[in-house]
Amino acid sequence: MKKIFSILLVVVVVAMLTTLSVCSSSSSGSRVIRKIPVITEPQTEDACQFETTKLLVDAMKSLGINAELITMPWTKLGDEIWFNRDKWDITAWSFGIRPERLDPQEFIFNVFHSSTAKDGYNFEGYINPEYDKVAEEQRKTIDKNKRQALVKKAQEILANDVPILFCNNPMQQFVYNTEVFDSNSVVDMPGLGILNYWTFININPIGNVKDIILNSVEDFKAINPFYLGGIADGWAAELIFDRVMRLGADSLPKPYAAKSVEWTSDTECKIVLRQDMAFTDGVKVTADDVKFSYEVPLLTDKSPAFKPFVSDIDTIQKVDDYTLIIKLKQPSASFETSCLSKMPIAPKHIWEPIVKKLEGKTDTLETITRLDKNLLVGSGPFKFVGWQQNEKVIMEANKNHFEVPKVDKWICIINGNMESTLGMIQSGDINFLSQFMGDGSLLKEKVDAAGNLKMASTTSIGANFFAMNNRRAPFDDVAFRRAIAAVLDRQAIVDIVWKGFAVPNDSIISPNLTFWKNTDLKYPSGGLKEAKKILKDAGYEWDKEGRLLYPKGKIETLKSNY
């Protein structure tokens, strides 16, 4: 009897101790920081992100944080992070390359201003009124030098507050055939590299091959002036449809379809269009087309993807067939980049009937996805010839454009097999490698061995980082965030994970945007020693098992949700 009682007692005690330890890993009522799930896409979806996250988890563990790597496929991850903003703690994330991100507005304002914390790009929930003021001010400061100072000040605040863990800017590699093209005619744009509008227009064939043949991993979805399709769709749309302004080779906006863009005040600009432009069906490009192209996303719900780019516009007034006056609701420093250089000029005579047909229906213009010659009529330097699904898109030079391309055709081959793509650039089946998702060091090796290939690498304006949920403890504490930043070895990530094909960064602004990048930031990067000092100074402690404890007076009240 005694023996049975003893056994029962031991079982009960063990059960109680187990329950207590389980509870302490969630909401324990103790100072021990709960288990922190660090979310990333699986290795098969994004190997570099996955490996980087492993390194972060190890770094957090070295501080005594019970960090755990959690993988989620993108469909779930995007959903969780975007629509359940109170649930997650820290996640890997990246921003892709879009030309409008050459202007700092998108990153400085949209990603960190408190107004976008609820359902916009500030999904990490960073709230700082001082930062908000600076972000708002730079948005409406037209004077470039004054704006530069504000953008640098914004970066300074971010480097101090560390709302997100800056990691690196990946490098993009492009390769072209030097037996086909004159190297001097290839244009390298900071932040975008050689894959840009100016290269497509100016690249000069020197041999028998007169076409530029590039590749895309993904098929074309929709080349539509009212829809932001995929990456390849964007390349084609830029060439088929002109814009009022274009970002020049120096990444600064310059008049293009416009003869002049004159700011008569901080909120009013007068646009005078060129008179020598016509769509490929012969109809002249006029102010009506520009007005129509901007008003569809502005005044209707038929182009939701472009709505944010015209949101600063108050009114558009047509003065005559080639002159418009645009009035803004408030001064906007990025208007020329994010609107005038972004919005395609669509032929009103083709798209107005389509818009009218959709009135009263829930369908938007994004449902118009057919790639057909009669629809894809633009005034740009290339005209659409044809599409073979999952195979290629062909465009030919528009000889009536004011800037006729030097190549005869622009041909994009769809090939999702990276090994095969590597073979194609070597064999000449393609002569411009525009997308390569494989090993950059292998690509360099093949290029060096080939003799007739040249590789151009550029640090992209896209960024890889970890978003910390500033709404949830301990990430609501600046000291805690600074400590994680200090212990994360960004150089090791670049060397080990990216094999040197990335650049470590301490800001959301890419290092190659030299005019905007603040190079004097005091971003925490002193390793484990500095991280521990930051935590100690903030009152954090470690228990006997090396687990990190909240400062005295604070207990764990949250639980891990993953």
Place this chain on the structure above:
Amino acid sequence: MSGKWTYIRKRLFQMIIILWIIATILFFMFRLMPGNPLVAYIEPTFDKEQQDILMKQFGLDKPLYYQYIVYIGNLFRCNMGVSFFYGDTVLNILKRNLPNTLYLTIFSLIAAYIFGIFFGILLAWKRGTKFEKAGNIGTIITRSAPQFWVAMVLLVVFSFKLKLFPSSGTSNAGVIYANELQKLTSPDFWKHLFLPGLTLFIYLQGLPTLLMRSNMFDVMGEAYVEMAKMRGLSKWRIMFKYAARNAILPIATSLALGIGTSMEGNVIIENVFSWPGLGKTLVDAVVNKDYPLAQGAFFLIAVIMLFMNLIADILYSVLDPRVSV
């Protein structure tokens, strides 16, 4: 004859039931995957109203049972929905890609079976010799070699190194075919078809070769073959007129089955060669989380396989009067 029609009607009914089960599995498999399938297509700048419009556009705002009823009802009307990625109907997309898969499959299958029949006869005739042993080993190796590996080897050797054949697609860079007839009559198309076709041929020829060889062993022991030998008929006449004609019956039905089973090989081969067929469409749809298109492609493959199974059964009973349905 009426027995045969009853059998066909019964099999068609069974096919419908099996297809309904497959359609149901596909429906739930994709919808029960974690996350919002439209995350890839919703711009972060969309407000709630815009996201709701997109969900409504793709019918994802309704309860699951309602979506299922609509889905099954649409399938009966050959409506497989609208692709998330392309915005076009799934049926249109599959109609564009299916011919490329059929050309690849039929070309390779016919070549594989013609080769397999003759080679199988030869192996049977040379039974016990070194030639037969080498032939058997070679056939088994080619049958078991992973198709993606064979495809990559052929690509590297014949396309990238020797530059004899193109590496991807159905046509040269600047060419778009106006219609299927222009495609089929273009030498460029056949040049592009050669390597993927050869890859599939290498895989497919194993079955008819070994089957024919095995059937020939059975038939060559029959009394009428012995009689033909005693009559002094030539080797070739005995092989082809007496033995092979009877040994070929199972090959005919395996050809019908082969169309269905080669779909599995097409998925790999089409992706390695970027051949724009059903297999590539399927993989791209899964990668792009384009559920309606992935469902539609899977379902079409299932229809083809079941249909060819039925053809195989009917064919066998037609070719061999001893077999009744």
